[in-house]
Structures are given as structure tokens and as C-alpha cells.
Amino acid sequence: MSDVLVLCYHAVSPSWPAPMSIAPDAFERQLRFLVRRGYRAATVAEALSDPPAPRTVAITFDDAYRSVLELARPILDRLGMPASVYVPTAWAGRDAPMSWPGIDQWVGGPHEHELRCMTWEELTGLADHGWEVGSHTRSHPRLPELDDAALDGELAGSRTDCESGLGRECQSLAYPYGAVDRRVVAAAQRAGYRHAVTLPRGLHRPEPLHWPRVGIYHVDGEARWRWRMKISPLARRIRASGPWESVDGVRRRLVGAEG
Template structure:
């Protein structure tokens, strides 16, 4: 099971954290998936198919942080290729900016209307916490607000149950995993969760501006080798 991790889709001239892909590069990457006989889908769709023993041709597409450029640039490309994706957003920073990145550049985040628009266009909207903090450093009360509180707020915003969570910075420990599970999420995405890997700590592969077709092919092969011995989580519904 391959899950691609994106962030911003915009001009890459000022990108100190290497989290941005240009619209042209994203289009090329989506075309490459198509040529491989693969289809990009949301996490819920991917996990549901795999739980049925299906979906070997599906790839999870995830976009973290909820930047405005998702609607401006990523969404039209996803629709063009008949893909969908999971958008992890921060209901505590609606219409804000990525203040957690000290080096900048400042990128605007989606408004409530923008998030609802993405959902109406068939994208899965899921939680990235309320405000993008390292959850492993939060006390129990703050951790519950960031997990359960964000789920309630986001479910109210889009008018449907939110099923997925994504750990800010990819940082996770057993206490955080247990809290996310207790908050009612069906799954959660991390980056490289190691021994915590499971349905509430799913690994993902970073995709960036430098990922040409050759690099994508290498990442896909390496991912298959790493995951071959890992039992996939069962998610139904």
C-alpha cells in the first residue's frame, strides 16, 4: 500500500522546507501514476478497498495543512485525471497562515468555504489537529482538544463525520496514538512511525518538486520492499 504525502502546490522559488510542488510537476506526477495503471484516491477509499482484498491499483493521495493553493491548483488537476485525495486541514486556523514554519514563506490556509468546496468536489476532508502543534509535547487536556476537538469542529463545518487524522510534523508516540483512537478516528497518517505502524499510524512517502518519473519509480519499488512483510490494517465501511 503506497500513500503519497503532499503539502503545497504552488511556485517553488522560495521553499526552505521542500514541501511545495509546482502545478506543472504535480500534473506530471499524476500522469505518471496513470501510465503505471494506478489511480490516486482518498485514504478512506484506499483502506476500504484494501480491507476487501481489492485496490492493488490504488494509491493514497494526501495533502497536509490545507493551503489555499489546494483548491487553486491541486483540485483542478485531480479532477482532470479523475483522482480524489484526502485533505488534512486545521479547523483552528481557518483563513490563517502557516505560522508554525519559522522560515516561511507565509502561505494562506483555506477558509471554511474553501474546505466545504473541496468536500463538495469529492475530496475527503480530514483533521490535521486544531493548530499544528507537536502532539507528543502536549499535556493530556491540550492533546484531547487538538484531536477530539478538531474532529468535532471539522465535522460540524462540513456536515459529515470526519474519519481521518494526520499527525503534525509526523511526530507520534503511543499516548498520542491511543488518544487519536479514543477520539473516534478510523485511521491516522504519520510519516515513518516505525513499530507504531498500524491503522492509526500509517506511513507515507514524501513527494516533492524533484520527484521525476524515475524518482517516483524508485520510491514505489522501495515502498513495496519495505511494506512486503507488513500486515495491512483492516478498515471497513
């Protein structure tokens, strides 16, 4: 059976001290470590449906920060690695900094420019380059808190936005904050997604519309042992053995911790 490792990053910056931002040199060091371990990179759609190697890694970025284009892409290009980026479609191309609970404390400060979202043109350029561009909903809400109509609007609506913005099919979704329950998974299926990724603090058993990612944060760029422990196949198997139902408890603990 293939080892499929799905990593979740957000922004890449040499100076932004936010938990969801990682320094470019640490990011490159992490990728080179994966290459040395024999991992081959694929998009989420490829990795989950037809992994190209016994060890496959999908590098994902939530929120579509411009720094992914400016700082992460050159590093990934040097290593010949594609990636997947998840865009909150209502923010694509807007001049205003992205803002929601978890990142809004950076609005108005010296790092505000880090909150810029890519444009559809930039995202299309990434898709043309072999990257996958998926949905991160329209407005980045906590999906389990929405009623059915609003839930369908966020999921089906953002999928339509992606398809019209990119001119290609949108197959993948990342749940904002990793917040998800059975009703949200059913809505993602209804909206036509084939793959959807979560962000649990622990891991859980993978399902196509409920696939756990390993979140990589600022601190993981500084402490190499933390990073190695997080991606170790054995550690991941142990962490994934818990019951599905524990995920909601994990999600509650994550409130305010992610952008």
C-alpha cells in the first residue's frame, strides 16, 4: 500500500511571525528532506486517486496567499514538485487583505500585506503549470455552524466560482479551520467534490471527502525533530487509529488557531 502524506501549509515569509507562516529556507529544507526520503510530489487529486509512487506527498496551501506564488513556487519549481492551493473564492483578486477570525489580528499592522489573496489570473497560471487549484469555500466560515442553504452556497457556490475563474473542473476542497462533521461531508459530496481535506490536530482514518492533512506551522520550521516526528509514517499510523467521532472535539480545541 502506498504511503500518501498530505501536508498543509499556509503562507511563506522570511519575516511574518504568524503560526501559519513558514520561512522560505525552512520550507525548502523540509521539501529536500522529503525528496531524500524518496517521496514524489503529486497534487491532492492525483495523490488520493492514483498515487504515482510508493511514497507520495501532496503539498497543499490554504487561503491562496500571494507569498505562495512569490516564495513557495520558485522553491517547488527547483525541486520539480507540483502543489495544491485552496482559494476562498470571495477573496480572489480583491485588494483588501483577507480577514476572518484567526488572521484578522494582522490587519492594520506591519504584516498586513501578507494577507493578500492571489488573483484568478495568478491562480490560472499555477493551474497551467501543473498545480491543482481547489476551493476553500467562498468566505472561509466554520461550515458546521451554517444552515443547509448557507452550507450549499459556500460549497457549490465556490466550486462554480473556481470553475468559472479557472476554466477547468474543480475537484478538491479544503474545509476552513479543518472544521467538518458528517453533514458537511454530505454537502461536499452533493456539491460535486471528489476529494476534500481536513486539518485535525490528531489524525483520523482517511476517506476521500474527509482526508487528514498534517499541518506544518512556524514552529516546525525551527524545530527539526518536530517536523520529522510529524511526518514519520509510524507516528502517523498511530495518530490515525483514533475514532472518527473524536475529530469534532479536536476541532473545538482548534478554534482560533488557524487561518
